[in-house]
């Protein structure tokens with residue numbers, strides 16, 4: 001039985017397969033509309049979500065299946081003190097596959113050891129978010145044609161931003177990828193990511209506080225929200241929240257074929273004027289996310 005806890009649980013070959021399936025779903029949706037007939041996806045969301053939960057639910061519905069679940073801890077037995085493992089085991093008797101989001105790093109991994117059905121990590125604390133990365137990868141593939149030879153700027157909260165961590169892991173397996181890590185010094189990429197991933201794989205990267213100076217060299221600019229919910233004190237959040245605001249003026253020196261990405265939700269990091277720029281890809285990421293989640297569900301349920 002397969003789970004998706006970390007993006008590296010999938011080989012690059014399997015990522016190619018998911019991308020090809022997602023593209024086929026986009027072209028021939030009717031072919032897939034009954035593939036998961038009778039199957040149930042449980043969405044266990046212990047943290048707020050719009051896109052991730054609704055796209056999982058839309059994904060299983062478009063595959064002819066159904067969903068059940070909860071979207072806040074208060075309405076689940078976790079509020080009575082039930083462990084993640086017990087909750088997962090119970091849900092394993094009701095559903096065929098679980099998508100779980102949890103504020104604690106590692107919770108979906110624990111769930112996967114107890115559930116008896118495939119578990120998908122839909123975001124665990126400030127750690128990983130592999131299905132956002134699947135959305136990001138399909139977007140990059142459609143925009144750039146390849147994952148090789150890209151200079152990728154990651155901007156904002158690189159410390160707590162789980163989408164950034166999973167994306168770095170995924171892209172670190174391709175040829176000649178360079179990262180420009182743009183953040184305030186308080187929100188730099190965690191040391192373990194630098195030593196265990198970037199240094200270990202000899203991946204070129206630089207750390208900077210300047211978005212403007214980095215702009216001209218970027219093929220992709222991945223903006224992120226400062227993760228308010230992971231801060232220990234409000235004053236730090238308020239001081240750092242508007243560190244980077246992407247405006248049309250700041251894009252003057254950007255490449256003509258830059259791809260501007262953001263996992264959303266955005267707060268202030270990208271002004272709405274940028275939405276009209278043909279290089280803005282963040283709403284494409286939303287669409288691509290649903291198709292990649294459909295492809296992933298098919299893979300984990302071993303539907304032919």
Ligand code: NCD
Nearest residue numbers: 052123129163225263264265
């Ligand atoms: C992200 C997350 O939950 O980590 N949202 C998402 O799933 N697209 C990013 C964020 O909340 O900033």
